[in-house]
Amino acid sequence: MSDGLIELDGVEKVFDVRRRAGLLRRERRQVRAVDGISFTVPRGEMVGYIGPNGAGKSTTIKMLTGILTPSGGRLRVAGIDPSRERTRLARRIGVVFGQRTTLWWDLPLRDSYQLVRRMYRIPDDRYRVNLERCVELLDLRDLLEVPVRQLSLGQRMRGDIAAALLHDPEVLYLDEPTIGLDVVSKAKVREFLRSVNTEQGMTVLLTTHDLTDIEQLCSRVMVIDHGRLMYDGGLAELHAVGESERTLVVDFERELPPVELPGARCERVDGPRQWLVFPAGSSAAPLVAELAARHPVVDLSVREPVIEDVIARMYAESSAVV
Amino acid sequence: MSLYAAVAVSGFRRHSTYRVATAAGIFTNTVFGLIMAYTYIALWDQRPHLGGYDQSMAITYVWIGQALFITVAVLGGGFQDELIERIRSGDVAIDLYRPADLQAWWLASDLGRAAFHLIGRGIVPMLFGALFFDLTMPGTPLTWVFFILSVAIGVVVSFALRYLVVLSAFWLMDGGGVTTISGLATMFFSGMLLPLNVFPGTLGEVARLLPWSALLQVPADIFLGVHTGSGLLKALAFQAGWAVVLLGTGRALQAVATRKVVVQGG
Numbered sequence: 177m178s179d180g181l182i183e184l185d186g187v188e189k190v191f192d193v194r195r196r197a198g199l200l201r202r203e204r205r206q207v208r209a210v211d212g213i214s215f216t217v218p219r220g221e222m223v224g225y226i227g228p229n230g231a232g233k234s235t236t237i238k239m240l241t242g243i244l245t246p247s248g249g250r251l252r253v254a255g256i257d258p259s260r261e262r263t264r265l266a267r268r269i270g271v272v273f274g275q276r277t278t279l280w281w282d283l284p285l286r287d288s289y290q291l292v293r294r295m296y297r298i299p300d301d302r303y304r305v306n307l308e309r310c311v312e313l314l315d316l317r318d319l320l321e322v323p324v325r326q327l328s329l330g331q332r333m334r335g336d337i338a339a340a341l342l343h344d345p346e347v348l349y350l351d352e353p354t355i356g357l358d359v360v361s362k363a364k365v366r367e368f369l370r371s372v373n374t375e376q377g378m379t380v381l382l383t384t385h386d387l388t389d390i391e392q393l394c395s396r397v398m399v400i401d402h403g404r405l406m407y408d409g410g411l412a413e414l415h416a417v418g419e420s421e422r423t424l425v426v427d428f429e430r431e432l433p434p435v436e437l438p439g440a441r442c443e444r445v446d447g448p449r450q451w452l453v454f455p456a457g458s459s460a461a462p463l464v465a466e467l468a469a470r471h472p473v474v475d476l477s478v479r480e481p482v483i484e485d486v487i488a489r490m491y492a493e494s495s496a497v498v
Numbered sequence: 499m500s501l502y503a504a505v506a507v508s509g510f511r512r513h514s515t516y517r518v519a520t521a522a523g524i525f526t527n528t529v530f531g532l533i534m535a536y537t538y539i540a541l542w543d544q545r546p547h548l549g550g551y552d553q554s555m556a557i558t559y560v561w562i563g564q565a566l567f568i569t570v571a572v573l574g575g576g577f578q579d580e581l582i583e584r585i586r587s588g589d590v591a592i593d594l595y596r597p598a599d600l601q602a603w604w605l606a607s608d609l610g611r612a613a614f615h616l617i618g619r620g621i622v623p624m625l626f627g628a629l630f631f632d633l634t635m636p637g638t639p640l641t642w643v644f645f646i647l648s649v650a651i652g653v654v655v656s657f658a659l660r661y662l663v664v665l666s667a668f669w670l671m672d673g674g675g676v677t678t679i680s681g682l683a684t685m686f687f688s689g690m691l692l693p694l695n696v697f698p699g700t701l702g703e704v705a706r707l708l709p710w711s712a713l714l715q716v717p718a719d720i721f722l723g724v725h726t727g728s729g730l731l732k733a734l735a736f737q738a739g740w741a742v743v744l745l746g747t748g749r750a751l752q753a754v755a756t757r758k759v760v761v762q763g764g
Contacts, residue, residue: 241595243756266597278592282512291508294501295598 180216181347181379182240187213187249189235189403209235211403212249219346222373222380224390224411227400233383236400237349240381241271254346267296270340274352277332278339279324285335286320289342296343303342310338313368330361337365341372348372350382354389366392387480399490406490412457420456420481420489424463425449429472437466448474456481501598502606509577509610513618520618523568527623531564535631549696555722556693558634561627562718563690565620566649569612570656570713572690573681574663576611577604581664582673594756601748605657612653634722641723644730648717651737655712658744659684665748668755689715709740 189210197203210232217223227233238244239251242258242265251258256265271278279288293303311317314334319327327335333353340348350369354362370393372378382394390397390411397414399407407414414420424440427449434442440454440463454463460478467473514520535557542553551559571578581604584590593600627633636642663680667673685691687710694705694715705711716733719725725733 238591241591243591243594262595263597266595269595271592271595273592276589276592280508282515283508287508291501291504294504295596 181219181254182215182217182381183250183252184216184236185214185250187236187239187251188247189232189239189244190247208403210239210246213400213403213405214249215398215405215408217379217381219379220373220377221396222369222382222394224394224397225381225383225400226385226387226390226397227406231401232403233400234351235403237271237351237381237383240349241265241269267343268346270343270345270348272333272336272340272348272350272353274333274350274355277324277336279332279335281325282323284321284323285316285327288324288335288339292339292342298343302344306342306344307338310341313371314338315364330357330364333357333361333365334368337368345378347379347381350380350384352384353382354384354386362386362388369393401490414486420486421453422456422460422481423479424452424454424460424467425477425479426452426467426473427475429474432471435467435471437463439463502602505603505606506610506613509607510614511610513611513614523619524622527564527567527619528626530567531561531623531627534560534563535627549693550724551693551695551722552634554632554634557627557631558722559693559718561624561631561633562721563714564623564627566616566652566714566717567690568619569615569649570652570688571608571612571660572684572688572713574660574677574684576660577608577657578660578664578673578677582667582677585664585667586671586673600756601661601745601752604661605654605745608657608660609650609653612650616649636721637723641720644734645717645721648720648734648737651734651741652713652717654741655709655737655744656684658741658748659709661748662744662751665751665755684710684713687711688713689718693718695719709744712737712740 187210188208191207191209193205193207194202195205213232213236225233225236235244239246240253240258242260242262245259253265254268256268258265279285280291283291289307292298298306311320314337316331316334316338319331319335322331324332324335337353353369354365357365366389369380369382373380373393380393382389384390395410397407397409397411398405399414423443426435429448431448432450434445435450435452436442437452439458440452442450443453444451452463452467454460464476467476538556538560539553542548542551542556546553548556581590584593593603628635636645659680663676664673666676670676687694687705687708689705689711694702694711696702697705706715716725716737720730720733
């Protein structure tokens, strides 16, 4: 085996779902939430794990923490079989769920951290150093005495991330850490995660619906849909594989016939505004230069491809191949 | 301080912040105590020495019941609603991946809560009762010690029963029905309505052997001096036996629940 910190080999998770079929009859149906996934994450890597809702992301994370037992396949985190040795593994991993909090609602942040310190038996000096670092970088100084229920979503999220890192985990799982956050909070969280990854060499597995998270943080991305790994590689190549497109929205000074440019096509015209579509892999700069040279341009903006579309297109393609 | 001690302290502190609720609770317990005390007086006037209690012991029993009502969580509550909600919403996933024992964690938190309720909601109704009625108080300090010990074990038994109720939520996804049934059973079989020793025949014998009698009947009888010597030790052993059996059952069920059942959502 390679020296991967996270290793999955043909991992499956099958749920039995009972459904009403008639007045009293119940139908049993099997749902393959995770359907034979294999990947390896080496130490120190930051990987994006993306896919539409219900794709199997959270199920994978739950298996990686040991909360759920795989129905088949082999799974190791830091050499530990998670579901067999959940407690031992727990001391070596950190988990942040964007939609749930690991903090205690009624307690001030500081008291929550004290409970975490006892739970993970963190040595006093490590605890002080780690807390200080998190407080500094996540801007928590003024929040330590505030009960968690009074924190805003962004503050709570930062508090949660700190709680997950106090015990020096080797692996950090982040399940939609920027969900519902405003732009400033998102930027703060991303900056912190980047520093944790680059400076401490922490291995990070990140699930998200926000493509910007991935673009700014991850060199590698894995796409899962219907419980299967659809893609595993760099982000730029993902766009190429998914044939994803960016859109250049241009406002001209006056109404023009649809413009024709090499490497782009006009998708829509609405008065002086036109939508030009071009491959996500190529740069917008030559297009913009060309446009400005030919026509009087008032304003421009570039729309990034939506990750769901990229994945949807990829999925449609792969099922066509299979 | 160990983790679980810290959890207990935070349970204590959490409940101590609800001051208005505490005041309202004391008022309620006192009013109910008055109503029940006068009902018992009427009953024991008609049937002196019913169940082996004289009238003073019967009234004392009422006020012990009111003092312990919330401490041993006769109607459920405390950690129960919170943990059921965590199971329903899927937040229990967080509790499960922590390097802490789920049952021990919630037991510690419930002991903290009970300690607060004994002090915050128990003392005032008891003092009120002692002020306005002729109560039978323990003769020796040692009886007080055994009484407190018995209350503590009673809380553990109560916790263990409620923990089983909570675990049913893993299968039912809603604890409402089971909670109601359990509350009714506890109300009756703990002796909260009437002391179990006034129940006749087989019903009484069975009721006194069920775990719920560890919540109120046993501590009250220790307070009233019904159990002495080896009888006292037997009473404590009876409580402790149920505590061990029920905690063990909860543990086994918890293992099945976490292995078999899907952690909801997200």
